[in-house]
Every structure is written in C-alpha cells, then in structure tokens.
Amino acid sequence: MSASTLRIALVGNPNCGKTALxxxxxxxxxxxxxxxxxxxxxxxxxxxxxxxxxLQILDLPGAYSFDASSPDEQITRDVCAGNYxxxxxxxxxxxxxxxTNLRLHLxxxxxxxxxxxPVVLALNMxxxxxxxxxxxxxxxxxxxxxxxxxxxVAVKRGGARALIExxxxxxxxxxxxxxDDAASRADLHAQVRELLASxxxxxxxxxxxxxxxxxxxxxxxxxxxxxxxxxxxxxxxVYAAGKPMSDLIGDGFGWMGGHVAALMPDGPLRxxxxxxxxxxxxxxxxxxxxxxxxxxxxxxxxxxxxxxxAAFLLDRLMxxxxxxxxxxxxxxxxxxxxxxxxxxxxxxxDPRDRITTILIAPLMTCSARLPVYALLIGxxxxxxxxxxxxxxxxxxxxxxxxxxxxxxxxxxxxxxHLRRDKSEHALLMELPSYRLPKTRDVAIGxxxxxxxxxxxxxxxxxxxxxxxxxxxxxxxxxxxxxxPAIEYSFAGYIGRALQYVFAPIGFNWQISLALIPAFAAxxxxxxxxxxxxxVGGEAEGLGQALAGQIPLASALSLLVWFAYAPQCMSTLAxxxxxxxxxxxxxxxxxxxxxxxYAASFVVYQVTRALT
Amino acid sequence: xRLSELPKGAPAVVERVDDAHAADPIAQRLRDLGFVDGEPxxxxxxxxxxxxxxxxxxxxxxxxxxxxxAARVSVRSEVAx
Numbered sequence: 001m002s003a004s005t006l007r008i009a010l011v012g013n014p015n016c017g018k019t020a021l022x023x024x025x026x027x028x029x030x031x032x033x034x035x036x037x038x039x040x041x042x043x044x045x046x047x048x049x050x051x052x053x054x055l056q057i058l059d060l061p062g063a064y065s066f067d068a069s070s071p072d073e074q075i076t077r078d079v080c081a082g083n084y085x086x087x088x089x090x091x092x093x094x095x096x097x098x099x100t101n102l103r104l105h106l107x108x109x110x111x112x113x114x115x116x117x118p119v120v121l122a123l124n125m126x127x128x129x130x131x132x133x134x135x136x137x138x139x140x141x142x143x144x145x146x147x148x149x150x151x152x153v154a155v156k157r158g159g160a161r162a163l164i165e166x167x168x169x170x171x172x173x174x175x176x177x178x179x180d181d182a183a184s185r186a187d188l189h190a191q192v193r194e195l196l197a198s199x200x201x202x203x204x205x206x207x208x209x210x211x212x213x214x215x216x217x218x219x220x221x222x223x224x225x226x227x228x229x230x231x232x233x234x235x236x237x238v239y240a241a242g243k244p245m246s247d248l249i250g251d252g253f254g255w256m257g258g259h260v261a262a263l264m265p266d267g268p269l270r271x272x273x274x275x276x277x278x279x280x281x282x283x284x285x286x287x288x289x290x291x292x293x294x295x296x297x298x299x300x301x302x303x304x305x306x307x308x309x310a311a312f313l314l315d316r317l318m319x320x321x322x323x324x325x326x327x328x329x330x331x332x333x334x335x336x337x338x339x340x341x342x343x344x345x346x347x348x349x350d351p352r353d354r355i356t357t358i359l360i361a362p363l364m365t366c367s368a369r370l371p372v373y374a375l376l377i378g379x380x381x382x383x384x385x386x387x388x389x390x391x392x393x394x395x396x397x398x399x400x401x402x403x404x405x406x407x408x409x410x411x412x413x414x415x416x417h418l419r420r421d422k423s424e425h426a427l428l429m430e431l432p433s434y435r436l437p438k439t440r441d442v443a444i445g446x447x448x449x450x451x452x453x454x455x456x457x458x459x460x461x462x463x464x465x466x467x468x469x470x471x472x473x474x475x476x477x478x479x480x481x482x483x484p485a486i487e488y489s490f491a492g493y494i495g496r497a498l499q500y501v502f503a504p505i506g507f508n509w510q511i512s513l514a515l516i517p518a519f520a521a522x523x524x525x526x527x528x529x530x531x532x533x534x535v536g537g538e539a540e541g542l543g544q545a546l547a548g549q550i551p552l553a554s555a556l557s558l559l560v561w562f563a564y565a566p567q568c569m570s571t572l573a574x575x576x577x578x579x580x581x582x583x584x585x586x587x588x589x590x591x592x593x594x595x596x597y598a599a600s601f602v603v604y605q606v607t608r609a610l611t
Numbered sequence: 612x613r614l615s616e617l618p619k620g621a622p623a624v625v626e627r628v629d630d631a632h633a634a635d636p637i638a639q640r641l642r643d644l645g646f647v648d649g650e651p652x653x654x655x656x657x658x659x660x661x662x663x664x665x666x667x668x669x670x671x672x673x674x675x676x677x678x679x680x681a682a683r684v685s686v687r688s689e690v691a692x
Binding site: 064065067100101102103104107185186189202205206210214218220221223224308311312313315316317319325424426427428429430431 | 673
C-alpha cells in the first residue's frame with residue numbers, strides 16, 4: 001500500500017443513504033466479501049481523488065449505536081475503534097447522517113466522535129431536507145460539534161463533490177477520547193436536543209408524502225390488499241420474464257451440447273461433456289434469470305422503503321409460528337426458488353429468526369417441483385370435478401402447496417419451542433421514508449447477488465453434477481444387455497440398495513433410483529423415470545407407463561415425498577454459504593428427510609389400506 | 612401509562628423506559644433510539660392482526676414496535692402534562 005493511500009471508513013445509521021454514497025464514490029469498483037466467521041458483508045472500494053491520492057473506502061454495516069447488540073454493530077464499532085483483528089484502523093471516519101432525520105442520527109455522530117478519531121460528518125439527503133423546508137445552520141453545527149461538516153446528495157451525480165474535496169484535503173484533528181458509561185450516554189440525548197434547538201429548524205416532523213402513503217400502505221384492509229397485488233405482480237413477472245429465460249438458457253446449453261456431441265466420437269467422454277458439463281451448466285445458469293428477476297424486485301422494494309411496511313403488516317401472523325415479519329419476503333421468494341429466498345434472509349436482523357427462516361424456506365413449493373407434480377398428478381389423479389366446482393387435479397396440486405406451508409409452520413413452531421435461548425425477539429424496526437429507487441444502486445445490488453451465486457455455487461453444483469453423471473454412466477452395460485444402461489451403473493446399485501430404505505413408503509427401485517438425480521435438480525426426476533421406464537421424453541407416454549406400473553399408493557407417497565424431501569443440493573450449498581455452518585446443512589437435510597419419510601409412510605400405508 | 616396503552620393518534624411524552632428484566636437489551640436499544648424523558652411520541656398506526664405491532668412516531672423517525680416492546684415505555688398524556 002502506497003504512503004499516499006488514505007483509509008476511510010463510512011459509518012452511519014441504517015437508512016442514512018450510506019451505501020448509495022459508497023456506490024456514488026466507488027461505482028462498480030467494489031469488493032464484497034464476508035468478515036471472517038460471520039455473515040456480515042464487508043464492502044470495500046477505492047477511487048482516486050483529484051490530487052492523485054488513492055482513497056480506500058470501507059462501507060461499514062449500519063448501526064444505531066455502539067452499545068452493540070448485533071454482530072453488524074459490533075464489527076462497525078471495533079473497526080472504527082481500530083481494534084478489529086485483521087483490519088487496519090481507518091485514517092478517517094466519514095460519518096453519514098440523514099439531514100431529514102437528525103434527531104436520531106446526530107446521537108450516533110456524537111458516539112462516533114467520542115472514539116477520539118478524525119471524523120468528518122456528511123449531511124446526506126440535503127436536497128430532500130431543503131424541499132421539506134428543513135433549515136440547517138451548517139457552520140454553526142460544525143462549530144458546536146467540533147467536526148468538519150459537508151453536505152452531500154448521494155443520489156445525484158456530483159452529489160459527493162464537497163465530501164471528496166474535504167477528505168482529499170488535510171485530515172482533521174481528532175477529538176479527545178471520552179468515556180462510555182450510562183450517565184454519559186443519557187447525556188448524549190441532551191446534547192442532541194441542544195444541537196437541534198440551536199442549528200435546525202424543521203416545519204414538521206415527517207414528510208407529508210410519507211404520511212399520505214402510509215395511510216394507505218398500512219391500512220388494515222387496503223394495506224393487505226396492496227401487499228397482495230404487489231406480490232402477485234412480482235410472481236407474474238418471475239414466471240413471465242424469469243422462467244422463459246431460464247428455459248432458454250437450458251435449451252441453449254442443450255443445443256450447444258448437441259453440436260459438441262456431433263464433433264466427438266461416441267463414448268463416455270462425449271457423455272461427460274454433453275450430459276455432465278453442458279447439462280449441468282445449463283441447470284446451474286438456468287437458475288440465474290429467476291434469481292435476478294426476483295432480486296430486482298426485492299432490491300427495488302427494499303430501496304423504496306416498502307419492504308419494512310410489508311414486514312409491519314405481516315409481523316403478527318409470522319410471529320405465531322416463531323418468525324418475524326421480515327421472514328415473509330424471503331419465504332415468498334422461495335416459492336419461485338429457495339436459493340434467492342435464502343440469500344434474501346440477510347435483511348432479517350435477529351440471527352435466530354434468520355436461521356429458522358433459512359431452514360424452512362426449502363419447504364415452500366418451488367418451481368422445480370412443478371414438472372414432477374404435473375407428471376404424477378396427470379398420470380394418477382383423474383380429472384373429475386369435486387363438489388361440482390373444482391377439478392380434482394387442481395385440488396391435489398393446491399393441497400401439495402398447502403402441505404409445504406403447513407409443514408413450514410409446524411417446523412417453525414417446533415423450533416421456537418426447542419430453542420434454548422428463549423429471550424425475547426425484538427422487532428424494533430425503523431420504517432424509513434419512501435424513496436424512489438435509483439438505477440445505480442439496484443444494478444450494483446443485482447450484480448453482487450448474481451456474482452455470489454455464480455462464484456460460490458457453480459463449482460459445487462458442477463462438481464456434483466459430474467459426480468451424478470459418473471454414477472449413472474459407470475460401469476457401462478455389458479454386451480447383449482437387455483435393460484437400460486443405467487440399471488447396470490453405480491446409480492442402479494445405489495437405487496436397489498436405497499429400495500430397502502424406501503420400500504416401507506412404497507418406492508420401487510426405479511423410483512428410488514430417480515431420487516438420485518432429483519437430488520441434483522428435482523425436475524430431472526422426470527427424465528430419470530423416463531429412462532428407466534423405457535419410454536421417450538414425452539410426458540404423456542411416460543404418464544401412461546407410470547400409471548400402468550406404479551400403484552396409486554406409491555404415486556401419492558412420491559408426491560408427498562417431493563413436497564418435503566431434502567432437495568436440491570444447490571439449496572443445501574446455499575445454506576452452507578449463507579450460514580457458514582455444516583451443522584445447519586445437516587439439520588436441514590436431517591429434519592426434511594425425517595419429515596418426508598414420515599409423511600410419505602402415512603400416505604402410503606393409509607392409501608394402501610383404503611384401496 | 613404505557614406506550615402500548617396509548618390510543619392511536621393521541622399526543623404523549625416519554626417519561627422513561629423500564630427494563631423488563633435485568634440488563635434488558637431491548638430497553639437499552641429503545642433508549643438509544645431516542646425513547647428518553649420529555650420526547651414527544653405518538654402511535655401512528657396499528658398492525659392489521661390483533662393490533663400488533665404498533666407504528667410509533669418519535670422525533671423524526673417511525674419505528675414498528677411489538678406491544679411487548681412498547682409496554683416498556685412509560686408515557687404521560689401531553690394534555691395532562
């Protein structure tokens with residue numbers, strides 16, 4: 001590191017616009033990683049100031065106070081104080097405060113100042129403050145605080161010019177370190193009041209637009225209706241935009257694989273390239289559009305300030321099953337795919353609530369289960385009317401969705417009672433002002449999520465896909481074999497071995513075998529069943545073949561199995577990545593296996609007794 | 612009076628935050644967020660199910676508090692004060 005590099009730490013309350021300011025300063029030149037051992041994001045970026053000096057900027061997690069209760073706040077405090085292991089103390093702290101919310105944010109500024117390090121205060125959102133008629137005597141505020149104060153507008157190009165000029169100049173002198181005890185903490189509020197009284201004039205406490213919007217958004221009836229409409233639109237968009245792109249990617253890789261296959265001699269190597277490599281890559285990258293579309297909406301809703309409102313409306317409902325309102329959006333996303341859902345749990349502040357949400361997210365019926373449900377329901381459930389109104393097939397599909405939700409509620413409830421740490425879970429959630437989401441912030445957020453998925457998961461999933469290919473290809477069928485090749489492979493052996501485990505829930509060895517590729521991606525169960533039942537890939541033909549060869553009890557049992565089974569391995573990989581713990585992977589796999597087995601057992605035995 | 616008992620829209624002033632148990636982190640957090648003596652406070656909205664959580668306006672900020680959290684805050688009606 002050159003001597004002219006200046007290390008700057010950005011700190012501030014949540015919702016002060018700190019990340020927008022960070023994005024404005026550093027653009028796409030960011031490095032996102034996790035702090036060691038915790039899933040708190042460490043974001044660093046750099047830019048070159050007009051003087052030629054390189055400024056290295058660390059975006060610290062938002063904090064309300066240094067009396068740290070969450071891992072985020074502990075890290076922010078320790079890095080600022082210069083005693084976080086492995087992190088050099090910052091040369092300068094830039095404390096960001098929302099100019100429209102100084103009552104809350106100035107208190108934290110005073111806390112930062114007491115660390116006795118050089119501090120610059122950036123009064124952010126000054127444009128909004130002016131338009132709301134808030135008048136701030138900046139020179140007087142600076143004099144009373146004893147800190148340099150600059151005005152910024154993080155959402156405008158050039159909105160950080162004053163800040164850049166200030167940090168590019170001389171580093172301000174540090175205030176003396178002050179003790180941190182209960183008495184001095186109470187004193188901080190008195191100081192804030194004094195500062196506000198002498199430097200800020202505010203016509204009204206809140207923005208009129210917020211009051212007006214909240215009257216509708218939080219209304220007991222209209223609020224819930226608006227939420228339902230928003231969620232409906234998000235889901236429509238996921239299926240209308242994400243799913244076709246996913247299919248296109250899958251087909252594209254299949255097409256490329258086909259072309260490569262034409263160039264290669266027949267044999268296991270060709271099968272590896274076509275089925276393992278291209279097939280696997282197609283599956284993995286096929287997730288990407290769905291993830292990006294979902295995250296586009298999650299980020300937009302988050303930036304706009306609507307997400308905390310949704311959490312407010314649903315908190316009570318979620319609390320009854322041991323969750324929090326903040327769990328709602330990740331769980332809802334899991335109906336498209338559990339992977340973005342689990343990645344979305346980062347917005348849940350209480351670590352216990354977050355783990356519970358991660359563990360039950362895979363029980364939401366994701367889109368990959370649909371091909372399997374469609375095949376089995378089409379083959380076994382007659383399309384007759386029940387109660388003269390509903391189609392029985394639709395009723396069964398609905399029941400499977402419901403089974404997932406009820407199962408998740410049950411698991412949430414059980415976890416709530418099993419947990420040793422019974423201390424109260426806090427909601428204590430700020431509802432920030434509504435804001436128009438900025439394209440730059442949404443785009444950078446999307447890029448980060450996409451990269452996390454590609455970088456961390458592609459290797460794991462690809463490796464496992466190749467392993468699956470290996471198991472179902474070797475050893476090859478002997479000369480003169482009459483059965484499909486997969487029967488002679490390792491997968492065939494494993495399928496027959498698994499049959500002992502699965503016989504009590506009505507799975508024959510062919511079904512047991514199909515469960516192996518289904519673990520890589522659920523929808524491949526259809527292709528695997530097609531392979532072993534000696535029919536082409538056409539679902540109608542396969543449906544008839546299945547209906548002829550599998551008893552109804554086994555089919556129903558298989559449906560229930562898919563509702564609860566520990567799948568797919570991409571989900572387990574993301575649980576590992578997001579919780580940094582194999583224990584959570586094991587718990588998640590274990591409870592889902594037991595649950596699926598028990599439910600399938602009951603369904604199989606009861607159906608058999610009745611038919 | 613407790614903040615959880617305050618009628619919606621009625622102006623009040625915070626008196627203090629009481630610990631629900633020894634070293635109550637939620638009470639401490641409430642104090643840090645500005646629930647201190649003399650601060651004007653108001654219930655802006657209530658949740659659609661069972662009137663929980665509450666949306667509280669304090670200072671220039673709005674917080675969603677569950678009833679159990681709001682019950683830690685002791686308030687007096689502004690008219691009476």
